[in-house]
Amino acid sequence: MLPTPTTAHLTFTxxxxxxxxxxxxxxxLSSPSQTTFLSQHFPPHTPTPFVLEIGSGSGIITSFITSHALTIFSRPDLLLLTTDISHHASLxxxxxxxxxxxxxxxSSGLFLDSLTTDLSSPMRRGVVDVLIFNPPYVPTDTIPFTSSTAFSNLSTRSSFDEESYYLELTYAGGEDGMGTTNRLLEGLDETLSPRGVLYLLLCAQNKPEQVAERLRTGGYGGDGSGGPLWKVEKVGSSGLRAGWEVLGIWRVWR
Structure with missing residues (x-):
C-alpha cells in the first residue's frame, strides 16, 4: 500500500x-486493477499524459499521483494541473x-500549477487525458454563488461567515447533489482528449446508476440534442452501510 500524503502543514478553516x-x-487509483488499466491505456511510447484534478482542496490526491506516478502509471512523465474555485485551495x-x-x-510526475477557476474553464478543448473530480456531492437546497461579486462581498463579512462560505463550496451539490457534477459532465466531451479518462466520485444520493446510464446512452449533450456514448464502470466502493453503498468511484472513458 502506498503511503498517504501528509497534510500536517495545513489548517482546514x-x-x-x-x-x-x-x-x-x-x-x-493505486489499486492493481486501475494501475493495470492506466499503464495499458497510456503505454510508455505514447505522448506524456496530462492529468487535471478539479476541486483539489488540500492537494492530497494530486500530491499522491505526482509522487507515485511510476507506480500508478508505470511511467513518471506525467504533467499535473489542478483547479479549485477557492483560492485557499489553490495555495x-x-x-x-x-x-x-x-x-x-x-522519479515523480511534474506538478505544473494550481489555478483558481471554475471546473476546467481555462483548458483548451480536448487536452485532458486523466480528469479526477471529487465534487460537492451532498444534496442541498441551493449551491453557493461562485461569481466574482460573491467573493468580493466576503471582505465585508466576519471571518466565521467567510469560513462557512468556503466550506459550503466543498460539499453543497444542489438537487440530488448533482448541480456541479452535471455541469462537468455536460462539457466532458470538450474537456477530455480522445484517449481521456474521468475518475468521478458519486454518493448513493446522486443516483449513480442513473448517471452512468445517462452517460452510456448519450444523455449528456450540452446542446440538448444528445451527446457522445461513454463507457462507464464502477471501479471503487466504500462498501455497504445499513444495506446501502455510500460512495463509489466511476471510471468514464470513450
Whole structure:
C-alpha cells in the first residue's frame, strides 16, 4: 500500500479536510486493477499524459499521483494541473505537493500549477487525458454563488461567515447533489482528449446508476440534442452501510 500524503502543514478553516471520499480515491487509483488499466491505456511510447484534478482542496490526491506516478502509471512523465474555485485551495495544493516528495531514487510526475477557476474553464478543448473530480456531492437546497461579486462581498463579512462560505463550496451539490457534477459532465466531451479518462466520485444520493446510464446512452449533450456514448464502470466502493453503498468511484472513458 502506498503511503498517504501528509497534510500536517495545513489548517482546514477554509479548505476540505481529507475524509473517506478522499481516501477512497487514493485507494482506487493505486489499486492493481486501475494501475493495470492506466499503464495499458497510456503505454510508455505514447505522448506524456496530462492529468487535471478539479476541486483539489488540500492537494492530497494530486500530491499522491505526482509522487507515485511510476507506480500508478508505470511511467513518471506525467504533467499535473489542478483547479479549485477557492483560492485557499489553490495555495494549499502546491504546498502539499512540496511536502510530499517522491520515494528515494524514484522519479515523480511534474506538478505544473494550481489555478483558481471554475471546473476546467481555462483548458483548451480536448487536452485532458486523466480528469479526477471529487465534487460537492451532498444534496442541498441551493449551491453557493461562485461569481466574482460573491467573493468580493466576503471582505465585508466576519471571518466565521467567510469560513462557512468556503466550506459550503466543498460539499453543497444542489438537487440530488448533482448541480456541479452535471455541469462537468455536460462539457466532458470538450474537456477530455480522445484517449481521456474521468475518475468521478458519486454518493448513493446522486443516483449513480442513473448517471452512468445517462452517460452510456448519450444523455449528456450540452446542446440538448444528445451527446457522445461513454463507457462507464464502477471501479471503487466504500462498501455497504445499513444495506446501502455510500460512495463509489466511476471510471468514464470513450
Amino acid at each position: 477554509h479548505i476540505y479536510n481529507p475524509s473517506e471520499d478522499t481516501y477512497l480515491l487514493l485507494d482506487t 494549499a495544493t502546491p504546498t502539499t505537493v512540496l511536502h510530499n516528495p517522491p520515494p528515494p531514487n524514484c
